[in-house]
Amino acid sequence: MKPILPGSPWLIAHRSMLGINKPYKFTLNGQDYVLWQNREGEISTLENVCPHMQAPLSNGWICEASNSIQCPFHALEFDGEGRLVKDGKAKGEPIAKKLNLVVQGDFIWTYGGYEPRLPIPDLISERSQGLRFLGVVGCTSIPAAFLNSIKINYDFNHQNGVHREIFRIRENPVESFEPNGFEARVVQTFLRERNSFNEILKNPSLLTLPQKIKNELEYSFPSTTLFKAQLPIGEILQFFILYPESEHQTRTFVLCYGSLHSPLFHIPGFRNAWERSLLSSIAKVVEQDSGAVASLYPPQKPKIRLPKEEILFYVEKLYHEW
Numbered sequence: 001m002k003p004i005l006p007g008s009p010w011l012i013a014h015r016s017m018l019g020i021n022k023p024y025k026f027t028l029n030g031q032d033y034v035l036w037q038n039r040e041g042e043i044s045t046l047e048n049v050c051p052h053m054q055a056p057l058s059n060g061w062i063c064e065a066s067n068s069i070q071c072p073f074h075a076l077e078f079d080g081e082g083r084l085v086k087d088g089k090a091k092g093e094p095i096a097k098k099l100n101l102v103v104q105g106d107f108i109w110t111y112g113g114y115e116p117r118l119p120i121p122d123l124i125s126e127r128s129q130g131l132r133f134l135g136v137v138g139c140t141s142i143p144a145a146f147l148n149s150i151k152i153n154y155d156f157n158h159q160n161g162v163h164r165e166i167f168r169i170r171e172n173p174v175e176s177f178e179p180n181g182f183e184a185r186v187v188q189t190f191l192r193e194r195n196s197f198n199e200i201l202k203n204p205s206l207l208t209l210p211q212k213i214k215n216e217l218e219y220s221f222p223s224t225t226l227f228k229a230q231l232p233i234g235e236i237l238q239f240f241i242l243y244p245e246s247e248h249q250t251r252t253f254v255l256c257y258g259s260l261h262s263p264l265f266h267i268p269g270f271r272n273a274w275e276r277s278l279l280s281s282i283a284k285v286v287e288q289d290s291g292a293v294a295s296l297y298p299p300q301k302p303k304i305r306l307p308k309e310e311i312l313f314y315v316e317k318l319y320h321e322w
């Protein structure tokens with residue numbers, strides 16, 4: 001396939017997604033890779049194809065002593081450089097292909113083997129500083145092209161359709177949109193209907209959502225969209241991550257952080273229940289977005305336009321002029 005946005009930095013995973021000494025398979029721009037993290041937190045990545053008879057290395061297992069991966073077919077062993085390991089020792093030139101990563105704390109980035117064209121964005125590390133990490137949710141492979149998948153993050157008219165349930169958003173006026181190269185910032189407000197008693201019972205995090213919520217979005221094209229909600233009990237930060245798996249498949253997941261204070265959190269178990277309910281609402285949002293994007297027919301020239309769509313033109317332009 002023709003690579004999508006070659007040279008852009010992609011956030012492949014957060015460390016918490018990896019486990020220890022477990023093969024983790026991912027696909028980027030049409031190529032499958034296997035990644036593993038050892039007990040010391042060192043991370044290795046190879047192309048997933050065994051150089052012997054092309055078995056998928058990710059179906060194999062990790063040898064802890066030599067920090068290598070063993071092929072599931074004939075049990076040949078390769079270290080993180082792609083060299084053959086025999087009797088616990090790596091020998092000769094690499095024969096499996098290594099992928100270079102940029103590991104920054106808990107964030108695992110890669111340029112997918114291309115010459116970097118943008119620096120690794122510091123949006124996540126800067127904005128999440130000092131906040132509580134709540135977890136990663138909504139890890140989904142969307143059966144849709146990258147451009148369609150990213151556009152929904154810049155679409156301020158889909159709340160009443162795609163997300164008509166849960167948050168009951170009546171209106172979401174956009175107060176400002178400031179594009180600045182590959183970065184952009186949007187300020188908007190959610191005006192919500194009241195939730196029914198039953199909805200709150202099913203989803204206690206709704207209890208802490210006011211009728212009016214101030215949101216800030218920060219974009220770092222193409223990998224990251226930060227959605228920051230200002231609630232009376234504090235701030236919730238959601239980093240929506242995207243990368244192209246192939247021409248028609250896009251990976252997404254959300255990193256969630258919060259700085260939350262409420263007298264309700266003194267009730268035993270309330271904080272946990274609240275956080276669980278928040279994370280499952282975010283996962284639901286991802287499911288709704290992914291479902292909507294995956295259901296679209298092939299693009300045609302729109303015969304009608306809505307307000308606030310200039311933000312969509314901005315991201316289309318960045319994509320097409322890459």
Ligand code: FES
Pocket residue numbers: 050051052053054055071072073074075076
């Ligand atoms: S295919 Fe991997 S060892 Fe033979």
Ligand SMILES: [Fe+2]
Pocket residue numbers: 152158162163285289
């Ligand atoms: Fe959405």
